[in-house]
Amino acid sequence: MTTAFVAGATGYTGSAVVRALASAGVKTIAHVRPDSTELNFWHAQFRDAGAEIDTTAWNAGAMSQTLAQRQPDLVFALLGTTAKRARIARNAGVDASYEAVDYQLTQTLLQACLNTEPQPRFVYLSSMGVQANSRTRYMQVRWRVEQEILKSGIPCTIARPCFITGPDRRENRTLERVGATSSDVVLELVGLLGFRGVKNRYQSTTAQHLALSLVRHALHPNTAQQVLEANSLRP
DSSP states (O other): OOEEEEETTTSHHHHHHHHHHHHTTOEEEEEOOTTOTTHHHHHHHHHHHTOEEEOOOSSHHHHHHHHHHHOOSEEEEOOOOOHHHHHHHHHTTOOOSTIIIIIIIHHHHHHHHHTSSSOOEEEEEOOTTOOTTOOSHHHHHHHHHHHHHHHHTOOEEEEEOOOBOOTTOSSOOHHHHHHHHHHHHHHHHHHHTTOHHHHHHHSOBOHHHHHHHHHHHHTOGGGTTEEEEGGGSOO
């Protein structure tokens, strides 16, 4: 049986990936921070979905030991923060910046995978528009992570989806949802005018649709060592 380890399992996309994997018959291990204030909630959620919970601490030694014991075939790196979350955490004396979360935690997970034999396929959730000359800190960190994954030689799949949104998102992102809806209306018109490629590339997606695509690509041998753009991440 295929085994998958999901880091970032409590996020909007991560929780959908956990459910999609379990529904596909994959032995699914959902990682939750050991200090999470919602540990009991996620225990119940993931148990009902048919997944196991892992609460390994975020340090290289502990994560390497866990992956060596669990021997996953797939490791999903679905980690990320937002400027708002980083600001709230900073006020509480906690570093939750893009550097600390998006880069450092993903790098810790990558190194743990590199220390595991056989190495699992590393499935990284990046973002549409990431490139070498990205101007925002968020995009710069994502580009840096992508390059380190590709240079590491580990079997990998990198996904660059567009807006990920939906009314079922636990975190309230009203402006993002309104922006995505407005953009989708314009893209529908663009599609009707014959530019379906543009529509497929930029139209928003839900966590459920993205999760199904990520799982499908992760289980397919032909998508190893590929960077998948948004139009390849449709259900």
